[in-house]
Amino acid sequence: MEQMKMCIRTRDHFKAVGDIGSANKFEQLALHSKKDLDVARVLKRRGDPLPRFHYEARVFTTVVCNTDLKDDDLEVTLVQGSSYNVSNAKDIDTYIVWTFPYPTEAPVTGRSDTVYDTNSPVYNTVFTVPIQRNVRACQRMFKRHALKLEVWSKGCSFLCCCSGFFRSDTLVGTVNVKLAPLETKCTIHDAYDLMDGRKTLGGKLEVKIRIRNPIVGKQLEQVKEKWLVIDNVS
Template sequence: MAKYQEACAQAKAAGDDRKARMHERIAKQYQSAIRAHKAGRPVHYEELPVPPADPGAEQGFAAVLDAATKLVSDEAQEAEEGEEEEAKETKPPAAQTPKKPMLAVPPTVQGRQKSPSPSLERLAQKEGLSPTAQQQVDFLEGRKKQYMKAALLAKQKNDMEQAKVFLRAAKGFEPMIEAAKSGKAVDISKVPSPPGDEDEDFIMVHHSDVQLSEKAEEVYAQLAKLLKEQYEKSMMYSKQFTHLGNITETTKFEKMAERCKKNLEILKLSQARGLDPPKHHFEERTYKTVRIFPDLSSTEMVVVIVKGMNLPAPHGIATNDLDAYVKFEFPYPSTDQPQKLKTNVIKNTNCPEYNQSFTLNINRNHRGFRRIVQSKGLKLEVLHKGGFLRSDKPVGTAHLKLEKLETESEVREIVEVIDGRKPTGGRVEVRVRLREPLSGQDLQTICERWVVLEQPQVVL
């Protein structure tokens, strides 16, 4: 603290107010730590900044990375031992036959099941925690280990700045872990996503000396595309359940994403060696998911005007000369002060494609908003854009009901365009989204065709 107070005084004398304020804040952080220590409360020393001139900073950083190295090696060894024991138990003794070399793939500890562990209930009773609290602790500690391993990998690539970023993120889990151990509820929607989800993880390895047939190249490209799509879906479902606080489903989909990622690595290695594509098969999988749009806040409603279809042209306008746009009105916060917006003009077509999104301000808990959703809905009007000194001409109107938002997070309808009460034959496709339904959850059952790679055998 004295060092930072001295640095603050020097910065003030030099006229550097920004640096002075920074050192003053750090000094106050040390003062708070001193008060906590005197009061008998625990102090997290690793969270206190170390003066740049102090060699202990880099030593501490190296010590943490060494601990991460030990963590990875110990877990990998445990996983390998568990696999060997499992193989001994499940495989009957057989005659010794020559074994083909296997493709060397680094073990992925996160997605691998270890030998059976005590149930959550017994573990929770042992530590004096409820099963839910123990589940949260396990989830947070697992996520912390992921960031420690990411820091280790960054260090091995000599990217020390990235390693420090991952280490700081790993330390950020410690207060949440302590809160969970003390019985406090932790909002896992604020927990950072697993590190290493960047697209560059999926860049295929290219070797100029590798010769593959056109058919093999096509199979590799198709498998890579399917696996990447499966990875993205798994991560999307994981994030949805994270926002809902469902740890079990979050972990399940994270493990599925990890398996897809491992299969992509196998695919890259096989292609780089010029091997035939690995054997694979398809499985029909059924998942129960909850549809949610986590990018939206609880005060936002998104209206998407997708396209118009076979819109009628006003009198005196040819169909191919129709310059149509759509404007809509949502009577919130009141009918006297509705929110009004409109699309761009698409010229010379009666089937315009807009694909424009508009964000409306709402209060999902307000009784007036719920009443409008249940009774009034969204009013749309299609118009033809007039030219110089010519006013816009109406094409027709449409109405979108929004009652489904009570139980669904998205309403998607193709509404009919009418002229007064007379159908015109034209239609408009519209979507309306909320972060989540107004009542309950938008539960969905999804059936998908999932590609699964079989473990390849290769000659190295």
């Protein structure tokens, strides 16, 4: 059953990326697996012994692709922070200001919502920025630049600040996520150290970046499967 489900999932994936030849190949594998499963069910229902079978080691090459994204979309998820190294760990309120370095003359910027009273905030902020994957300037940007993320701590207003004075927001730390891996991969997902220049401050920020296909070529992945084959039934 799992073998057939794997074939159907892979068939649907190849259809979504436009590789009809590979989709048809996995369609046939799914049909063969279903036929074998049907034979086993009929024999069991009749009380006959199950057929002889053997396992084969098979290797399948699949194309990794985020099919839910458009060709010129880049999606960023600011997942969560962990253990920010601050003195007010239980009552710090933080948000993230992000800067995407394209277009170079007018980088795209934005910010997350504020998460209150924790130094391990869960942001779950998702945003999408447009890219031009076939434009050389955009391709160079991926090779050389990074997504800049600044973690800020909110100050307090005159009304709520215990000292009676306004306190401005302060920078907790910065993360720069290099975009070069997206030349050959369609997803980056990691937790990055908060930095002050080259100094590690303590604490991490989990970030995921996705594009439909890598900027250069396709991302291929080999999957090894233990494949069950039912021998010929007379």
